[in-house]
Amino acid sequence: MSTHTTGKRFYFWAAVSGLVGGAVFLAIAELAALLFSSTSSPILAVGSFVIDIVPRPLKEFAISTFGEYDKIALLAGLGLAVVIASAIAGVLEYIRPPLGVIALVLAGILSGAAILTRAEATALAFLPPLLGTLAGAAILFFLGRRLRAWRDAHLSGADAREDGLDRRRFLLMTGIAGVSALVVGVAARTVSAATASADAIRRALKLPAPKSKVTIPSGAELDVKGISPLITPNADFYRVDTALTVPNIDPSTWRLVIDGMVDKRVELTFQDLLDMGLDEYAITLTCVSNEVGGNLVGNAIWQGVPLRDVLKMAGPKAGADMILSTSIDGYTASTPLSAGTDENIDAILAVAMNGEPLPPEHGFPVRMVIPGLYGYVSATKWVTELKITTFADDQAYWTPRGYSAEAPIKFSSRVDTPKSGSPVKAGTVPIAGVAWAQTVGIERVEVSIDNGEWMPAKLSNPINKDTWVQWVLEWDATPGTHYVAVRAINKNGDMQVEERAAIAPNGSSGWQRSLVTVS
Ligand SMILES: Nc1nc2c(c(=O)[nH]1)N[C@H]1C(S)=C(S)[C@@H](COP(=O)(O)O)O[C@H]1N2
Ligand SMILES: [Mo]
Numbered sequence: 001m002s003t004h005t006t007g008k009r010f011y012f013w014a015a016v017s018g019l020v021g022g023a024v025f026l027a028i029a030e031l032a033a034l035l036f037s038s039t040s041s042p043i044l045a046v047g048s049f050v051i052d053i054v055p056r057p058l059k060e061f062a063i064s065t066f067g068e069y070d071k072i073a074l075l076a077g078l079g080l081a082v083v084i085a086s087a088i089a090g091v092l093e094y095i096r097p098p099l100g101v102i103a104l105v106l107a108g109i110l111s112g113a114a115i116l117t118r119a120e121a122t123a124l125a126f127l128p129p130l131l132g133t134l135a136g137a138a139i140l141f142f143l144g145r146r147l148r149a150w151r152d153a154h155l156s157g158a159d160a161r162e163d164g165l166d167r168r169r170f171l172l173m174t175g176i177a178g179v180s181a182l183v184v185g186v187a188a189r190t191v192s193a194a195t196a197s198a199d200a201i202r203r204a205l206k207l208p209a210p211k212s213k214v215t216i217p218s219g220a221e222l223d224v225k226g227i228s229p230l231i232t233p234n235a236d237f238y239r240v241d242t243a244l245t246v247p248n249i250d251p252s253t254w255r256l257v258i259d260g261m262v263d264k265r266v267e268l269t270f271q272d273l274l275d276m277g278l279d280e281y282a283i284t285l286t287c288v289s290n291e292v293g294g295n296l297v298g299n300a301i302w303q304g305v306p307l308r309d310v311l312k313m314a315g316p317k318a319g320a321d322m323i324l325s326t327s328i329d330g331y332t333a334s335t336p337l338s339a340g341t342d343e344n345i346d347a348i349l350a351v352a353m354n355g356e357p358l359p360p361e362h363g364f365p366v367r368m369v370i371p372g373l374y375g376y377v378s379a380t381k382w383v384t385e386l387k388i389t390t391f392a393d394d395q396a397y398w399t400p401r402g403y404s405a406e407a408p409i410k411f412s413s414r415v416d417t418p419k420s421g422s423p424v425k426a427g428t429v430p431i432a433g434v435a436w437a438q439t440v441g442i443e444r445v446e447v448s449i450d451n452g453e454w455m456p457a458k459l460s461n462p463i464n465k466d467t468w469v470q471w472v473l474e475w476d477a478t479p480g481t482h483y484v485a486v487r488a489i490n491k492n493g494d495m496q497v498e499e500r501a502a503i504a505p506n507g508s509s510g511w512q513r514s515l516v517t518v519s
Helices: 003-036 042-053 056-095 099-116 127-155 160-204 270-275 307-314 337-341
Strands: 255-260 266-269 279-286 297-306 322-327 332-336 348-353 367-369 383-389 412-417 427-436 442-449 469-477 480-490 512-518
Touching (some): 003 127, 056 099, 266 307, 270 348, 322 337, 427 442
Parallel strands (some): 255 383
Antiparallel strands (some): 279 297, 348 367, 412 427, 427 469
């Protein structure tokens, strides 16, 4: 072979190395966009940028020519442009290093500008184009160097073994980088697209107005700085689950199956639930992992349907004593069947939280909420199946992992302010927080300072027995370090358990005691 024809071969591989550099750039940017900022996928940002700057006549031409495929045509055109530009960058890097790398960095800066000037750009939006550019430039740099080494070995008439070694090194590096970019890029884009479409469906969803609303009585919320708000905003609501990525469920394909020990297997659609009519319920959720004084507890207004009405459709058979609920991701919870059928317990299948469809991370489109039971045995998110069974026959996710199969919430009280470790000024200082005893209600909260007598705190007017109440005690704080203890008494007259218990196997107990420094 003459050096002339083999020279062409090197140009071909230079173009391929450019394509691989471009692919790595896009793949790393997609991955970073998935992790840090979903609004900063370079291809989509540049596409949106093009849509925004294209003059109207051209836009109309695109729509009339491609119809509903105009976006696909745009993306295809962009893809072709990226392919050509990447190939050119590869060739440039081969004949005039570092021109190719410079071209790629320029493209990175341009896509970064397209991303950062978009209205929905988030604080971390610069990361995807930056990381993508760095990775793509590095790959292009090394591939260019390898390619030139191979060419030099080839042209210098080095022995065939040396030539073959350099060729294999280049091809191996190109192959590994190219295949990795393809796999990572396609996977990241697919996940992003699925998330985005589920999110769009959720945002477009209009739930029917509930048949009944929760009335918040006057005096339900105390005006104390630093106390937990009566209703926990969705954005601040604690989240606990085993889901590595939040499941994306399209409510139009979602189904709830009620089976097991039932007269009749029942399958419900999302619309079936809505057609039952929604009611509003205020219920405080608590996690078994909540330590004394911890924040794995939140209060929300839910909209949903009674679980008992859904169970009735299937007709649980005699002998059954457990509902094994399953989430779309395989998570399971064991709930006493009685909690689901009791007329006096507001066990629900919830579809809305604080006036909006359930947030994805809180179980969209449907979750269970049952007052009085810890979340892990009652509050299955993304629920898809209710199997009527027995505690003897079935086990839920946490049961073989050291937690009780049944776990009623241990009623408790928490100090929100003053916080341990943040000193306060002498004078009148409110000591305030929340207390909860779901299904029973809180009768009294008491505070003791420096082991002194127990003083009753003022309580907010409770919404119902299933929600927490706020409490406050105006304290005449004197300089020094003081010891604050709090305890609650429920409406059955029971005292909050004083002995400390660990969260496993069935929830923490103990009175919260904290040190407050007064200056
Ligand atoms: N699918 C699923 N549902 C789940 C869990 C889970 O891991 N997976 N965790 C449960 C636990 S332990 C609690 S405390 C509540 C928490 O609900 P939240 O994240 O909406 O606050 O969800 C429950 N539902
Ligand atoms: Mo939990």
